[in-house]
Amino acid sequence: MATAYTPAMPDKKWSAVLVRAEYIDGLKAIYERKKHPLLDAGINTFTGFVNDLIWHVIEADELLSQKAPFLSEMGMTEDGVTIRDAKLDRIVEVKVRNGELVCNLDNSNDCIHVGFAYAIPEVYRIMNMVGRKSSRAKGGSVVGSLT
Ligand SMILES: [Zn+2]
Secondary structure (H helix, E strand, O other): OOOOOEOOEOOOOOOOOOOOHHHHHHHHHHHHHOHHHHHHOOOOOHHHHHHHHHHHHHHHHHHHHHHOOOEEEEEEEOOEEEEEEOOOOEEEEEEEEOOEEEEOOOOEOOOHHHHHHHOOHHHHHHHHHHHHHHHHHHHOOOOOOOO
């Protein structure tokens, strides 16, 4: 007895998802660059590479909800992330300062809020943007640090 079968989706353990072509191109470039270290990790196809990336995102999210279920991301700001700490019943700002994340509540770069912030992939884009802004500022004559 035959069941419906799509050659591209060999069994029900796999699903198709639509991804922007530009993202696929970017991922393929990364895959080609990192092919040899990935082979060492047992990843030998582009599909395997993409599934490994997704697995890391899921794992990071699960780890966060286990380690710090009382923390939640409220939103990104121009220079950091706003986090709600339900344990303290406080809103915490974690901001990029001199290329690293600093918590305004603990005035620390290694408290649990900073650890939580580093686990948010979007934070790295903001760190990169803020880093570029401050290196431009260094070239200027008037702009100084307000911190
Ligand atoms: Zn903190």
